[in-house]
Amino acid sequence: MMRQQALDILKHEDPFDLLVIGGGATGCGVALDAATRGLRVALVEKNDFAEGTSSRSTKLLHGGVRYLETAVRKLDRVQFNLVRDGLLERDLLLQNAPHLTRRLSLVTPLYRWYEVPYVFAGLKLYDLLSGKRRIGHSRLLSRRQAISRFPGLKAEGLKAGVLYYDGQFHDARMALALAMTARHHGAVVANHVAVSGLVKEAGRVIGAELTDSLTDERWTLSAKGVVNAAGPFVDRIRALDDPAKPGILTISSGVHVVLDKRFAPPETGLLIPETEDGRVLFVLPWEGYALVGTTDESADASEHPQPAEEDIRYLLRHVERYFNLQVQHSDIKAAWAGLRPLVADPKAADTASLARDHVVECSASGLLTIAGGKWTTYRKMAQDTVDQAIRCCRLEPVKRTCQTHRLAIQGSVGFREDGAERLQKRSSLDSDIARHLHHTYGDQVDRLLDFLTADGARRLVTGQPMIEAEVRYAVHHEMAVRASDVLARRLSLLLLDSEMARKAAPRVIALMAEELSWDETRCQAEVAEMNERLDAGV
Ligand code: FAD
Numbered sequence: 001m002m003r004q005q006a007l008d009i010l011k012h013e014d015p016f017d018l019l020v021i022g023g024g025a026t027g028c029g030v031a032l033d034a035a036t037r038g039l040r041v042a043l044v045e046k047n048d049f050a051e052g053t054s055s056r057s058t059k060l061l062h063g064g065v066r067y068l069e070t071a072v073r074k075l076d077r078v079q080f081n082l083v084r085d086g087l088l089e090r091d092l093l094l095q096n097a098p099h100l101t102r103r104l105s106l107v108t109p110l111y112r113w114y115e116v117p118y119v120f121a122g123l124k125l126y127d128l129l130s131g132k133r134r135i136g137h138s139r140l141l142s143r144r145q146a147i148s149r150f151p152g153l154k155a156e157g158l159k160a161g162v163l164y165y166d167g168q169f170h171d172a173r174m175a176l177a178l179a180m181t182a183r184h185h186g187a188v189v190a191n192h193v194a195v196s197g198l199v200k201e202a203g204r205v206i207g208a209e210l211t212d213s214l215t216d217e218r219w220t221l222s223a224k225g226v227v228n229a230a231g232p233f234v235d236r237i238r239a240l241d242d243p244a245k246p247g248i249l250t251i252s253s254g255v256h257v258v259l260d261k262r263f264a265p266p267e268t269g270l271l272i273p274e275t276e277d278g279r280v281l282f283v284l285p286w287e288g289y290a291l292v293g294t295t296d297e298s299a300d301a302s303e304h305p306q307p308a309e310e311d312i313r314y315l316l317r318h319v320e321r322y323f324n325l326q327v328q329h330s331d332i333k334a335a336w337a338g339l340r341p342l343v344a345d346p347k348a349a350d351t352a353s354l355a356r357d358h359v360v361e362c363s364a365s366g367l368l369t370i371a372g373g374k375w376t377t378y379r380k381m382a383q384d385t386v387d388q389a390i391r392c393c394r395l396e397p398v399k400r401t402c403q404t405h406r407l408a409i410q411g412s413v414g415f416r417e418d419g420a421e422r423l424q425k426r427s428s429l430d431s432d433i434a435r436h437l438h439h440t441y442g443d444q445v446d447r448l449l450d451f452l453t454a455d456g457a458r459r460l461v462t463g464q465p466m467i468e469a470e471v472r473y474a475v476h477h478e479m480a481v482r483a484s485d486v487l488a489r490r491l492s493l494l495l496l497d498s499e500m501a502r503k504a505a506p507r508v509i510a511l512m513a514e515e516l517s518w519d520e521t522r523c524q525a526e527v528a529e530m531n532e533r534l535d536a537g538v
Helices: 002-012 025-036 065-074 077-096 115-133 143-149 171-184 231-241 309-322 375-392 419-427 431-449 468-477 483-490 498-516 520-535
Strands: 016-021 041-045 101-110 139-142 160-169 188-191 193-201 204-212 218-228 249-259 268-272 281-286 289-293 332-343 358-362 367-372
Touching: 002 188, 002 218, 016 025, 016 204, 025 041, 025 171, 025 375, 041 171, 041 193, 065 077, 065 115, 077 101, 077 115, 077 160, 077 375, 101 115, 101 143, 101 281, 115 160, 139 143, 143 160, 171 188, 171 375, 171 483, 193 218, 193 231, 218 231, 218 375, 231 249, 231 332, 231 367, 249 309, 268 309, 281 309, 289 309, 309 332, 332 367, 332 498, 358 375, 367 375, 419 431, 431 468, 468 483, 468 498, 483 498, 483 520, 498 520
Parallel strands: 016 041, 016 218, 041 188, 101 268, 218 367
Antiparallel strands: 101 160, 139 160, 193 204, 204 218, 249 289, 249 332, 268 281, 281 289, 358 367
């Protein structure tokens, strides 16, 4: 299988030009950038691709409306540039991965008259900063128009609304698509392989000690350059290089809850411009549910961070405040937390005011660390990192300049909006299944259809469009080796609806057991791991 092939190469065929540590947005982006310049690249991820922060985002491709407000208030050029760069990258992703992205309209409800011109002017400025890449025109909505766009919105006291546009994307699948595209361009990528130490010679980092997280097998890999893209764990990798060095990260935890779809219409999101502690909050349509987030609390790096009860209550409180609908704890379908790897600014009073910008650091021994940024800007972060790696590690790429501005991401070739209808006609699948497959796999859908045997079209769980063939496909073509790889990131069911995931788990495990020849002990270990994930809130 694909992962085994990758491990064989990683064990026997070095040296590489670059070893990338971390398979989140940042690491997968770096591997793709470097591979498309003709460098020989290895990427290792200690868990699964996007198992960390990169599957736990709000899933918005944005310049950052809140950063724009800070930019205006403080006349801060850095923040303006951040917003502009984000909007440029938003546009590139919408073009390079149309199957995993879409334009989303958002309503901002306003309950005080004086807010109307302020918010409208701000969102017009947001349009202006997008320049030619604008994806829609912001406009004022009357009270009635705001409610018809977002039924359920509290009408009492509502003065008006502002409609604006941003991008929405499937974060976990995007990271996977980046990893698979990097692989297509020659990178060797492996999940469930950890860097457990750095190898040095004459004071320079020349490789790393790797450990297969599933078998504990260890070996070393040589590389001319090592890129630390470990997200919230970058300081731990920096400590392997130089234990005396102070950390550069400030970590902030953000919680989301997923509610029933009655809390968000399918095509429109809601931006709550000011929460009780002065933040913004989103209620977004997401895969047939409503995604509500997020919070911002300082935290430490940890695997699988748990959503705090207090944060969940905070989110529900705000939903109640802005909705005519009653919301109860039992309405929660799933809840999860993610850790923002923000670059530390010792002068910042709280994590919300830290710029989501990125830094690339090259240590005295040549270890490159990329930290900060946001999902939307992963491509630019990767470009800056590889540019610096070429200088810092004296690499000789085939192409010196970045190749990813207009690079098709796996699944995107020939994508058509009406593709789901065409797929339905030629495969006789139900329309919701055809739509789900079209937007999940794009141009790869025919490879998935190869797994459509008699049972393959069967739904994994009633009421969901995910089918059994996807599990077999994930094992053969997407490096899934654990049930949670499939349920949390290839299909995202675990992050959408824990009860549905619980119901689907036995069948997913049975299918994977067939494909991967698991024995009874391994199946039981998978059941235990799934239960742990489900009980802990992913
Ligand atoms: P990660 O995704 O955490 O990846 C780092 C990886 O490194 C992990 O998978 C980890 O397992 C691996 N790793 C660590 N140590 C090792 C080791 N020793 N060996 C091998 N692998 C290792 N951005 C947006 O643009 N839009 C949004 O809407 C948005 N919303 C957000 C909401 C929340 C709540 C949060 C927390 C963030 C949000 N972001 C958003 C920011 C965005 O999600 C992050 O900037 C991005 O995902 C960070 O990616 P990363 O690859 O740096 O980190």
